[in-house]
Amino acid sequence: MTHSSLLRSDETLFRDPEVFEFTYLPGEIHHRDAQVRELAFLLRPALRGGSAGSAVLRGPPGTGKTTTVRRIFREVAETTRRVVPAYVNCLHDRTPSAVYRCIFEQVLGHAPPTTGRHLDEIKRGVAARLREHDAALVVCLDDANYLTAAGTFNTLLYQILRLYEKWDVRKAGVFAVTSDLALNLYAEADASVRSVFHPTEINFPPYTRTEIREILADRVRQGLYPRVLPKPLLDRIAAIAAGEQDVRVGIDLVRAACLRAEKDGRRRVSPGDVTAATRAVTAPALRNRAAGLSTGERALLWWIAERSRDGADMASGAIFEAAQEYLPVGKTTYHEHLNALANAGIVDLVPGTGRGREVRLRYDAGDVATACKPRTQPAKSRTDHELP
Missing domain, CATH: 3.40.50.300 (P-loop containing nucleotide triphosphate hydrolases)
Known part of the structure; x- marks a missing residue:
């Protein structure tokens, strides 16, 4: 590779593309x-x-x-x-x-x-x-x-x-x-x-974020040329893979982000490359997780995603009160649904003060809303029934 600002058509960012295939066997098994x-x-x-x-x-x-x-x-x-x-x-x-x-x-x-x-x-x-x-x-x-x-x-x-x-x-x-x-x-x-x-x-427990970063760094050293993937972006990819509890997501993100940069003729991966790759790689996982939810859980998740996009208060108590306008549901059922969303790996429930736990989406709010969008949006009227 030369040091000009753009890649020539016969150049590549990959020293060894096989390193990023799921069938690749590394020389050393980390943390096992x-x-x-x-x-x-x-x-x-x-x-x-x-x-x-x-x-x-x-x-x-x-x-x-x-x-x-x-x-x-x-x-x-x-x-x-x-x-x-x-x-x-x-x-x-x-x-x-x-x-x-x-x-x-x-x-x-x-x-x-x-x-x-x-x-x-x-x-x-x-x-x-x-x-x-x-x-x-x-x-x-x-x-x-x-x-x-x-x-x-x-x-x-x-x-x-x-x-x-x-x-x-x-x-x-x-x-x-x-x-x-x-x-x-x-x-x-x-x-x-x-x-x-x-x-x-x-x-085989899930890898920690630190362990995933070490595994990804090893793949980057073997599979990419120097300085292709900046360290802050590697940290970001490791965090995303840790959130998915799947090191393969991180490997695929590195590959996809580098392919995007290479297609544009650039020598270094940009934050935009990682953002685009993340949506492409994690969207199928999100759809699979959303598909396993009940009708009531999906409806609540859609409401949470819309609220997050609006920048509203994401405390669990505030969400419960606001949801009553659209999705009347008792407190017990609400918390059961919320726990189901956390168990599905779509939200994190972070301990807080005041109005209960903070609800944080693990995925882009727009992607979540799309993955679980109801066929008809909830009506703005109160009824006495609960979510199914």
Whole structure:
């Protein structure tokens, strides 16, 4: 890159654009030392000729579950033949046939024939390779909650964990990963599965703002040329990602803001680039969160967004009183709705004095109003009913 004020058509801001892809595996896993140690402990018996343990990995989206497992699996594959790791994305592969084809390809290094191959033949091929190297199989079922929705969770766990009974191989280990915190994968297992599935639960809490900034700074150093992203803008992006509790939002924001600057032929990202990228990246997340609200919660959220745009008092007590003109609702229901909005990650309820907590939107007020705009605006008249 030259030092002229504008980029030439053959220049780029990206030293390595792959660094900002979700499939990228960083050289170092930040702030997941405890989780790495637990997974390594479960793999250790297999390295000594025994069987690997199993685990359930739980945590919100964007907390490093997939990256941590894939990084460990790559290190295992590069350093030993005693353990054969197989990663399965259950969002895409959720039938027994699809899952076993995925395992076959990673164990044998090539895909099985697309037709005419019975499932038992695929299992036989996997087992033969495991016996050849006296290796233990470890399968990661990422997004395993999709298996429960498809009704194949118990079937697959039973078959994988009991491969040793029919095919004379070491007992396999299973790492089941889920971002659905309301789902207990062990409770989803039936009695026949629980007899062989004794998972360690490994939790992945959301990254803090400081941790997200460190992760993003590492990606920026690897993926961008120097001085492309000013530090104050990196701080701003880290704060946005922390608000979303998803480091992937921050990675995508860096990429999108840089692409916008590059398209305009500029060598440095501007605050306007970050603002535009934020609306493009976070709008889908906002729509998804708003879609999960009840009719009453959406109506209250729309009123809060309109009030915020007008610069009005955002104390919860003031909002409650003002809302009575448009959305008559009792205090108990009002606070239930308010807590639901906070649990959905759309508002923050900040302790205050006087008239209760301050209600702060995590998103642009205009975007919130658009995401939950009612089909007909509330009438300015009092009634005796409450919000649904």
